[in-house]
Amino acid sequence: MAPMQVFRAPFLLVVAAALTAACGAPPAKPDPRANWYRDVQPIIATRCATCHVPGGITPFALQTYEEVKEHSAQVANAVSTHRMPPWVASADCNSYKGERRLTQSEIALLVDFDKQGALLGDVADQHPLKPTGAELPWVDKTVKAAAPYTPNQFAADKKRVDDYRCFILDPDLTSTRDLIGFEVVPGDRRAVHHVLLYTVPKAEAMALEDGSPEGLGWQCFGGPGTDAPKMVGGWVPGSGVTRFPGQTGVSLFAGDVLIMQVHYNLSQTTAIPEETQVKLQYSVNPVPYHAQMFPLVDKKFAIPPNSMGYARSIEFELPVDATIWGVIPHLHTKGATAKVEILPPTGTTGADTCLVDIPKWDFQWQQFYFFSAPRGVPMSANSRLKLSCSWNNPTSQTVTWGEGTDDEMCLAFLYVTGKI
Numbered sequence: 216m217a218p219m220q221v222f223r224a225p226f227l228l229v230v231a232a233a234l235t236a237a238c239g240a241p242p243a244k245p246d247p248r249a250n251w252y253r254d255v256q257p258i259i260a261t262r263c264a265t266c267h268v269p270g271g272i273t274p275f276a277l278q279t280y281e282e283v284k285e286h287s288a289q290v291a292n293a294v295s296t297h298r299m300p301p302w303v304a305s306a307d308c309n310s311y312k313g314e315r316r317l318t319q320s321e322i323a324l325l326v327d328f329d330k331q332g333a334l335l336g337d338v339a340d341q342h343p344l345k346p347t348g349a350e351l352p353w354v355d356k357t358v359k360a361a362a363p364y365t366p367n368q369f370a371a372d373k374k375r376v377d378d379y380r381c382f383i384l385d386p387d388l389t390s391t392r393d394l395i396g397f398e399v400v401p402g403d404r405r406a407v408h409h410v411l412l413y414t415v416p417k418a419e420a421m422a423l424e425d426g427s428p429e430g431l432g433w434q435c436f437g438g439p440g441t442d443a444p445k446m447v448g449g450w451v452p453g454s455g456v457t458r459f460p461g462q463t464g465v466s467l468f469a470g471d472v473l474i475m476q477v478h479y480n481l482s483q484t485t486a487i488p489e490e491t492q493v494k495l496q497y498s499v500n501p502v503p504y505h506a507q508m509f510p511l512v513d514k515k516f517a518i519p520p521n522s523m524g525y526a527r528s529i530e531f532e533l534p535v536d537a538t539i540w541g542v543i544p545h546l547h548t549k550g551a552t553a554k555v556e557i558l559p560p561t562g563t564t565g566a567d568t569c570l571v572d573i574p575k576w577d578f579q580w581q582q583f584y585f586f587s588a589p590r591g592v593p594m595s596a597n598s599r600l601k602l603s604c605s606w607n608n609p610t611s612q613t614v615t616w617g618e619g620t621d622d623e624m625c626l627a628f629l630y631v632t633g634k635i
Contacts, residue, residue: 249327250336251280257342258321259283262300263290265455284333291329294322301453301580308554308572310587311541312460351396351456356495358384358473362431363488366406366479369429376482377408377619381435383420384412384473384493393464393505396496397457399450402489408478408620409451409545410491413444414465417472436618439474446508446628447473451545453580460540460585463632464502480620504632506540509533511555511602513625514616518608524551526605527625530558532597536634539592541585542571544627547620550576551605555627557592558599567601568592571627583630593634602627 249255259277267277276282283290293299300315317325328334360382367378386392401407419441427433438444447465448457459465467473477491513529544553553573559565570592571584586592594600604625608614614623 246334246336248331248334249324250334250340251283251328252336252338252342253340254324254336255283255328256280258317258325260342262315262317262321266300280335287325287329287333291326294325301577303573303575303577303580304584305572305574308569309584311584312587313585314587351398351458351494351496353496354398354494355392355497356386357492358386358495359490359492360384360432360475363402363490364431365488366481366486368486369434376480376621378479378481379434379436379618380432380477380479381423381439382432382475382477383424384475385417386467386473386495388467388469388471390469391501392467393498393502394447394467394495395459395464395498395502397448398494399448399454400492400494401450402491403484403487404452405484406479406481406486406489407450407491408480409449410478411439411449411476412447412493413439413441413474413476414447414467414471415439415441415444415474417470420472420474435476439476441474444474446510448508449543449628451543451581452578454582457583458496459506459630460591461589462502463504463506463540463630464498465507466505467497478618482620504538506630506632509537509629509631511600511627511629513602513604516604516606516615516623516625518549518606518614518623520608520611520613523607524605525608526552526603528601528603529625531600531602532561533594533600534596536596537594538590538632538634539570539586539594539629540632541583541630542627543581543583544571544573545581545624546576546578546604546606547623548578549606549608549614549623550578551607552576552603553625553627554601554603555629556601556603557594558601560595560597561599570629585630591632600629 263277267273267275269276275286277286294317300317302315304311364380367373367375370378399410423433423440475493511531513527516527518525542555544555546553553576555570557568557570602625606623616622616624
């Protein structure tokens with residue numbers, strides 16, 4: 216009788232084939248190369264797309280894959296040299312809402328994305344993110360001047376570089392509303408140096424406009440010209456949407472209007488008709504904490520000719536308990552550094568509290584810095600506030616406080632409520 220033959224190999228192949236059919240092929244390893252859907256789109260949405268919008272302050276938009284691919288080399292260079300995203304406040308001072316900082320791993324992904332060919336990746340990996348902070352959650356009212364305005368159109372000296380013009384913006388309020396967010400949209404970003412918004416009784420504003428011979432707003436170097444204007448917000452280069460901290464807001468009263476003071480500077484552009492708009496967002500219910508803008512101002516400096524790093528500090532005393540929620544410092548183009556601190560009450564010891572420290576001032580990137588602390592920074596009565604500024608003056612003239620772009624400033628506005 217012949218010995219029985221055992222066919223082991225074919226049997227094993229059959230079993231392996233059956234198992235493969237039942238379980239499916241082993242999953243493919245993910246492509247380790249950086250791609251848009253999985254790696255880059257979330258970074259762009261949360262860190263870049265707020266500013267890089269069509270027609271915005273940046274030279275190109277970064278909203279789509281095609282736009283990011285086209286500019287991938289520029290993006291890689293800007294983030295690897297830490298020029299972008301623009302964030303000039305020191306991390307050693309305080310922490311703020313909406314900080315535009317990249318981690319080293321995020322920087323590496325953006326650099327690899329460019330080096331590896333700006334791959335699209337698998338659409339299944341996409342993150343449906345919208346740019347954070349790019350727009351107000353809702354807009355209750357959009358206001359603007361009665362007509363477009365051409366800077367210096369009423370000036371006798373058409374060669375004048377700076378023009379301060381105030382306009383009435385009427386929100387048509389029939390009851391008190393709490394402003395919790397706003398967006399200033401300059402009509403011509405090349406000419407608009409800054410915008411300040413004040414709330415005043417309508418009769419006062421109308422009297423100023425009626426007294427102006429031009430009929431469209433009025434000239435307002437130094438301020439809006441009313442008795443007690445209350446500042447509610449503003450815009451400077453680098454600003455986007457402003458949303459006040461939760462549970463806080465600035466009250467706008469029935470019958471009041473906004474005065475919009477616009478500083479135009481024509482040193483780098485030619486005057487064209489422009490129409491700056493302001494979008495307003497109100498709280499659905501009255502806010503529990505009503506805020507105001509508290510100014511810190513130093514007008515007594517004199518920056519010597521051909522000086523670098525000329526510095527000066529000034530102190531203020533707040534007579535009541537308060538909570539500070541944010542701060543916006545402001546200098547002009549010769550600014551070098553800016554810092555705001557809380558010092559211990561006179562005669563006591565304790566550590567200083569740093570509110571904002573900008574070690575390398577950049578005029579093009581200014582904004583309100585709202586603290587990440589959910590209940591703000593408390594300040595007790597008789598504590599001192601210290602404002603410090605420094606400047607670089609390459610000119611042969613002494614530079615002092617002034618309204619023009621070639622003059623200088625040293626100021627900071629604090630967003631303050633009563634003690635909570």
